[in-house]
Amino acid sequence: MLKHLMKEVPLLVDATNRLTEPFLLVIVGEFNSGKSTVINALLGRRYLTEGVVPTTNEITLLCYSENESDKQERCERHPDEQFIICLSAPILKEMNLVDTPGTNVILQRQQRLTEEFVPRADLILFVLSSDRPLTESEVSFLLYTQQWKKKVVFVLNKMDLYRSTSELEEASSFIKENTKKILNSEDIGLYPVSARAALDAKLFALYYDGRNFEELLSNDPRWLASGFDELEKYLFSFLDGSTHAGSERLMLKLKTPMAIADRLLHSCEVSVKQELENASQDWVSIKEAVTSVKERAMKLESETILWRKQALSLVDKAKARVIELVETTLQLSKVDLISTYGFKGERSGSIPATSVVENDIIGPAVSDALGLLGEYSMWLQLQTAKEGKLYIEFFDQKWQAFINEMNCVHLDTYLILDKGDEQSIKVVENFSASAAARLFEQEIREAVLGTFGGLGAAGLSASLLTSVLPTTLEDLLALAFCSAGGFLAISNFPARRKEAIEKVRRVADGLARDIDDAMQKDLAQATDKLAQFVEVISKPYQDAAQDNVNRLLEIQEELGSIEQKMWAMKVRIQSLNDS
Known part of the structure; x- marks a missing residue:
């Protein structure tokens, strides 16, 4: 496998230093934190089921489809309990999204699937719920990701539950202080959002007048208040190679197999030494x-x-x-x-x-x-x-x-x-x-x-x-x-x-x-x-x-x-x- 990774890394970049395969964004979080709503808001349509009970029981990989449709173009189920869904959402042209079971899901099979998929991620979008940020299972999962040195960006969903700006700032400070210790990093990205409000605004603009979608969305109070615009700008900046985030995206994409190779090499060295x-x-x-x-x-x-x-x-x-x-x-x-x-x-x-x-x-x-x-x-x-x-x-x-x-x-x-x-x-x-x-x-x-x-x-x-x-x-x-x-x-x-x-x-x-x-x-x-x-x-x-x-x-x-x-x-x- 190490030799395969060594061959794979150069193939990820073409002669112009452009990535040859989509960026892999993995969305994690406890059930009912709003992961599916965040994904739907990113996609601009309600593709995934939302609810107050666990709705994601398997790994779901979202890929781009050329055929424009309001529905799933193709859905395949692999033997390892992984779903592959093809959609026409523009964001999927250069970025594959992965919806995972909750970090607190009781079934060990689901947790194992999540933990096996995360090492392949280029970026982890960690969705926290405003009513219970940084639970025990979320902290454990964050600690798990550190063995792969993954870049994690936090989304504080349901921010409209806070009654004042001071409450939101207090919660944000709490999350940043604790995640700095957990991740051993000063660079913590945190985006408070209301994914439901952002999705409602996108759906309204799309169905009211799709030709003036951007104008309608920019004037919608729900969109302006959702805070989702900042999150999308950050994510979309990864798709632009001329930006600092785009360069970071390239580095993250290349470092992922290198990190895997590092870990495999270390494990091999320890094993062979023993x-x-x-x-x-x-x-x-x-x-x-x-x-x-x-x-x-x-x-x-x-x-x-x-x-x-x-x-x-x-x-x-x-x-x-x-x-x-x-x-x-x-x-x-x-x-x-x-x-x-x-x-x-x-x-x-x-x-x-x-x-x-x-x-x-x-x-x-x-x-x-x-x-x-x-x-x-x-x-x-x-x-x-x-x-x-x-x-x-x-x-x-x-x-x-x-x-x-x-x-x-x-x-x-x-x-x-x-x-x-x-x-x-x-x-x-x-x-x-x-x-x-x-x-x-x-x-x-x-x-x-x-x-x-x-x-x-x-x-x-x-x-x-x-x-x-x-x-x-x-x-x-x-x-x-x-x-x-x-x-x-x-x-x-x-x-x-x-x-x-x-x-x-x-x-x-x-x-x-x-x-x-x-x-x-x-x-x-x-x-x-x-x-x-x-x-x-x-x-x-x-x-x-x-x-x-x-x-x-x-x-x-x-x-x-x-x-x-x-x-x-x-x-x-x-x-x-x-x-």
């Missing part, structure tokens, strides 16, 4: 939603602590049992063990404790760990799937209108959230219970052989003797009879046992670290997949939000260009007035 702020916020919110995956990952990480503790607890329990078994196995009182490894050496077979380690301790612990880590892996997948669904619902609820069905999330997108490599499970699967049992046995063998392997039969027998003596004192006495080498060997036995325990601890702690690292890698892999998923599903929304911002920025730039063109057009209009 839309741009909302669009920018949408774009920021979508970006923030995408980056919030980091916060979700931190929350998920805190929830994995319990899972990791459970996994490490399984390793710790198995470690504690193996250490306990090492301690109970590597005792001097274990005569059979020392005898087996001491005499047979590397040729000896497996000891019963090896089977316990493999089948009763490490084997069940590995099985429990695999079960726990399988649940952990499934839990991670469920959590990321749940978070992914929440993101989809969030985007759909807030910005579903942004994208079309073509850009919706496809099923293959969900494959991103499928299970990963499950590294923690692989760590446990790669840990062999039989290999750990063999390592345990090897440590036992080395501890025994490292202690007793070089003593020989005599020294070994003496050493074994200490394991069956009932008291510590007897141990010491027996050792006194042993060779010096046997004493030294036996004294190293606790250190050998400690080394074996430390190796068990290192192996178990290493496995625990590997499991913990792998569980964290599984978590990182799951959160990376979630971030990738959110990035994929958010892309259509990000692109749509960015496109929306770019579109509104282009509109803003276009509005700025229109504003510059309007400024140039206002300069041109002002130059017409100066010339």
